[in-house]
Amino acid sequence: MRPDSTFWNGKRVVLTGHTGFKGSWLALWLQRLGARVTGIALYPDTAPSLFDAAKVTNGMDSHFCDIRDREALAAHIKRAEPEIVLHLAAQPLVRASYQYPVETFATNMMGTVHLLEALRNLNSVRVALMVTTDKVYRNQERPVPYDEDAPLGGHDPYSASKAASELVITSYRDAFLAAQGVAVASARAGNVIGGGDWSADRIIPDAVRAWDSNHVLQVRRPDAVRPWQHVLEPLAGYLRLAHALWDAPALAGSWNFGPDAADAVSVRHVVDIARSAYGRGEVAYGQGDTGPHEAGLLMLDSAKSRAMLGISSRWNLNEMVGRTMRWYGAFAQGTNVRSLCEADIDAFES
Template sequence: MPSSANFFRGRKVLITGHTGFKGSWLTLWLHRLGAEVTGISLSPITEPNLFSRANIELLCEHHVCDIRDSAALTFLVQKAKPEIIFHLAAQPLVRASYLQPLDTFSTNIMGAANLLQALREVDTVKSVVMVTTDKVYHNNECLHPYNEDARLGGHDPYSASKAASELVIASYRQAFLAERGVALATARAGNVIGGGDWSEDRLIPDAVRAWQNKKPLEIRLPEAIRPWQHVLEPLFGYMQLAKKLYLQPELAGAYNFGPNANEAVTVREVIDIARNVYGTGEVNYHQENKGLHEAGVLMLDTSKITNLLQNQPVWPLNQTIQRTFDWYRAENQGKTAFDLCTTDIEAYEALL
């Protein structure tokens, strides 16, 4: 691990959404680096879930709070007195957003606004990384990667809510926070893969569930192109960005996180690798989407963050999928989620 890892030792860090998949991994990693972590989130929404399986509650000051409750959120932020904030709390699923659009908009837009407003009430915060999504861009379905200056948009409620939150974040940065020396950035990350994700309607968790139960995996859009990456890739990037912002607040802005644009691949290619790794697995491919629009092509230009951090993704896609299935297989055989996550983090750090 680079010497910059010492940066987090003893620092007060707030994570919203720490009970989620990425939030649980990030809490574990920051605790490992010596940070004093406070987590604010709803209770885990899936069963099983990584937060419970890895005993993440023992690694942080754990608070259950709906970020749409402005007063409760502000109280907890004031109590935590964080120097660094990672905002991951969200309604994170595209298809769920069609079923619950108002919940999606209120959580992803007003939840972000509530956190930003709370920051105006504390004087300890130096850097903030607010995670949105690679889906914030107006998607014209072309084989061209979007850079951070591309037009924002969103067909489905999830994408639209995250694009809208980008505007809210930019407004608070310019109108209120920059003049106080608070460095505020958004992180637009591609599709993440890793052990401990049991969400519905995500490719690898769906594959694990189907194949472990000896059922066929149903694939809606096999030719859809996405930027896939191991969960540790963007999390390491978020931590590095938080440090950069702390030391150089003028770097505040929007950043894409993901593999190089030419490494984005189709769902079919991911499944081909996954079946080879798993050793078996039946798949039914469809060419329909049950009336719900999802982007067919999505690629990111990540040159801005690559140039800033001077690093490249550590694990290529084949290794990412291998490590992910190894994680699920080992967990299913009785190894603890905490130990499996720690092993992956140690392996990742050794390559930095």
């Protein structure tokens, strides 16, 4: 469902993680909708970054702050007086979580605690949407999609830290914020792709880096299956859910956002489409037996968001991968990055 500009226009929104990949796209979209956006995040951690390239800070109030710093975060929140809070700030990478487990838990779990604590007794706020991940579920590697009532778990520190943050979110909602009149929800989205992601150990950025440099793309786990979607798909879901929570606080709870389980496909399949769209590129497929543990099979059941929010996928796999590869191609040719993003949002909304 297209976000309603008449709702978002003039809304005071705090967006954490606005310097990241998803956060930058969401900040741009909120600006187009007329929201008064305050961003709170670390400096971008990639070069290039979508935040810098698209000049995301133009048209919003941007602050660089570590959400592990409870007092600084609370001060920014208090000054912004948000009506809606969208929490995307995180340590978002599975493999990095093996290297930095303490930092991952401190950011993803305690950072969530700090944000929710800052919302206690804040009279302005009505909606808080906390973005976690599809990896919060106890993955049993079976061909069964996980719905919102499936048990939480997490083998790697990233997944476990996000599952822990789900417990934090539920506790703060039930113990404090519901009685305060704040509708609190968590959003669990599938794997996203789209232009402007330069993170390490993600398949599309890895492919673009390798093929632009005439190197061979090394794929660790080609047969791993994921619920792929273009970045605008879950962002549209977040915007729709936040609007719905404003009107109907009883919708507070956890929500999945992803394609139908039947549309979850392997990494190999995504790489084949990306290479075709790129026009060239060599690939070396591994056996999936190197490196730390990563889930081999993950599917989401998003029937709740389809039925109750009217959410449905706009772009199929071929279109989303092709559009993403064209974005990177246009970026390499020097096309204005903000215009590239706005063109994709226009196409998504049309």
